[in-house]
Amino acid sequence: MFNNLKTKFNQYFDRLTPFQVIVLFYASAVIVSTILVSxxxxHKEGVDLSFIDALFTAVSAVSVTGLTVVSTMDTFNTAGYFVLMFILQFGGIGVMTLGTFIWLMLGKKIGLRRRQLIKTDQNRSTFAGMVKLIKQILLIILLIELVGAIILSIYFTQYFPTTGEAIVQGMFASVSATTNAGFDITGVSLVIFENDYFVQFINMLLLTLGAIGFPVLIEIKDYLTHKQKNVIHFSLFAKLTSVTFGVLVVVGTVLIYLLDRNHFFADKSWHEAFFFSLFQSVTTRNGGLATMDVAEFSVPTLLVICILMFIGASPSSVGGGIRTTTFAISLLSVISYARGKSHVRVFRREIDPDDIFRSFIVINTAIAITGIAVILLNYFEPQFSLMQILFEACSAFGTTGLSMGITPDLHTAGKIIIITLMFIGRIGIFSFLFIIRGKGIKDKYHYPKEPMIIG
Amino acid sequence: MFNNLKTKFNQYFDRLTPFQVIVLFYASAVIVSTILVSxxxxHKEGVDLSFIDALFTAVSAVSVTGLTVVSTMDTFNTAGYFVLMFILQFGGIGVMTLGTFIWLMLGKKIGLRRRQLIKTDQNRSTFAGMVKLIKQILLIILLIELVGAIILSIYFTQYFPTTGEAIVQGMFASVSATTNAGFDITGVSLVIFENDYFVQFINMLLLTLGAIGFPVLIEIKDYLTHKQKNVIHFSLFAKLTSVTFGVLVVVGTVLIYLLDRNHFFADKSWHEAFFFSLFQSVTTRNGGLATMDVAEFSVPTLLVICILMFIGASPSSVGGGIRTTTFAISLLSVISYARGKSHVRVFRREIDPDDIFRSFIVINTAIAITGIAVILLNYFEPQFSLMQILFEACSAFGTTGLSMGITPDLHTAGKIIIITLMFIGRIGIFSFLFIIRGKGIKDKYHYPKEPMIIG
Ligand SMILES: [K+]
Ligand SMILES: [K+]
Structure with a gap:
């Protein structure tokens, strides 16, 4: 009887596509996290967390977004902070990857199916060395977090009354930055460090290492540890995503400064303006930490930040959004097309037409989803301005976590919409689209083609 | 010496692509129109039209957008109205098509090159019967306008003090509706007819006939005039654009009503609500006439109208925007992809992958252009809300002409941005992209492909 049920469950499980399994795993992680944060x-004494707020916090943590309906500092006690760090870790490194690692630790063999799942979750194109890959990812991330935590904990002793508090703050800050979670237990994000460029620098470094993408980290590690540097070949993916990442940070910094130079930056010194611009640009690449109240920016700057958040981080990173490669390939395609080229070339390589097609699918589906969310949010939350709502929606879809401050005042309908955006942003557009896709549907017949008038 | 110059000019002209020639023609039409409206x-007595306002009016008329920085009624006299009607006619039917018709009338032969230009302007896929096509287009449009003018002129005698005024108003209304120009000489668009469902019905009919696309009109004409109805085969294009057009009108009507049923429609009867919703939905398909002040709508409704305006009319019609087919093909592609189909099918035909690619190019370039315009408008016109600016930008790019009322209060910078959007919206994204493209660039070598991680 029980075996029969188990077999049935296994049959059902096997009928699912890898994408559907990943969605199920993320959903399970959300359920467990909701119970944990409840x-x-x-909790701190006297705290009463409603179900919707617990769910919101759980999804925000699993998707490493960092939007919060309740103050993390005021809601959770130190034990709560550690549980939260654990959830961020789990969400950041990828539920599937970590799940597989635990599987490994328990001594189970990794079957082909399971490898395929991880491949989908981390977007890897080859099966080879999957187990090694997971170990490397974990090792690298934990190492980065450890170094970050040590540096910040020591440095924070000048900010916090006790060594214990400095260590908790340092650890939490390091994990939150590296996983690009954007949560804070200072109560005001990094605003207390608005003049401390050292803390900002360490945070930007950790944010970038988390958001640049695991494959890039591994290739850099291979390069650094290999004796003959000249034999190491960086993949097209590593080059494209890193360059896009860098360009977005630089362009973001320049635009934020230029668009607000007569407003927010009017009374700031050059180094204040530089660090505010740079940090807010880096943080849109997925961190969500802020050294200022972003609501102080003017509308054009906020719109640029919206676009940067919507683009998000590298694929196979801790971040969300449409991802840097999607943006880069779409942009390159339009430029190539306008120039009359039949192929899209970059770094002496050609982009596969299939990848171009998939980029456009991702970008347009993402725009549609975010657009519908913005309309619904405006309908259910008419008390907020379009700018506030657009900002919140882009931040949620990009799993960035920056906010103009409206999150705690959302109604239940608004919270559910933001929860949905964070979830889709984290699992990615493909997983979202493929929830409905069955296994192995093939077209068995063809219709004639007929030319069409476009545009 | 003069011959030498002429040869050089001809050589230069021949080096241009059809798209570049079309842009040049439209630009020339703008220059001539600017001089005319100046x-x-x-003008009415005491009117002093500045250069930027004359340019704005000219571009708005040539692109049949209908956004106005000055009141048409208060600026132009009756002779001015007729000149404006002429420009609308010229802009609506397509500068190139009409130019070629004049060429024909002057007894010149149409060369291959010139046929190719019309082909590009009207987006026709075959060269066959180009001259016949132009004659048909002109005949159909003029016939529709004539019938519309007669009906409206007779009917308007109850609205206006003299028969002469009724005729001028009726003619102008018919031309403005059929060319989807959206200009009015009532001073308040169609708001004076807010309870006159007959005038609204005639206007919606004229708007639809103008925006449904010339190829559709010709196929319907062929169907109606052919004796054996069953041998007539409607093209995939005609079916797809008509169905999309209809679906957009119905979905628009329903959404406008639902989203504003507790606000604008709260105190309206069912037939008022129905006609307000329906008319405002039809008018986004490119008319730009309005039976109400759209600024009275709530933000979600305004956002839906923005999207509808951005999509715009059928290709090869009097309208702008990304066009219905572009929207339909992109949407169908995403749905097919999500369902795991390798082909996009509709009406027992397959969509060419090239057309899918071109749809995505158009849609993403359009979003980028409108997005940049919105950021710049917010920068130069901080006195307006994001909603007002987004609405104005979508209206200009879609050459729709609806406005929340900010047009007359724009600074010169804002006017230039809106002028640019109207121009690009009318010439279309392809012509815009191809301004920079040279002739016959071919890729002579290949780089190896390398797989990429998307989304
Ligand atoms: K984040
Ligand atoms: K119009």
């Missing part, structure tokens, strides 16, 4: 003994 | 004897 546990009263993880 | 002529003092076409």
């Amino acid at each position: 546990l009263p003994f993880l | 002529l003092p004897f076409l």
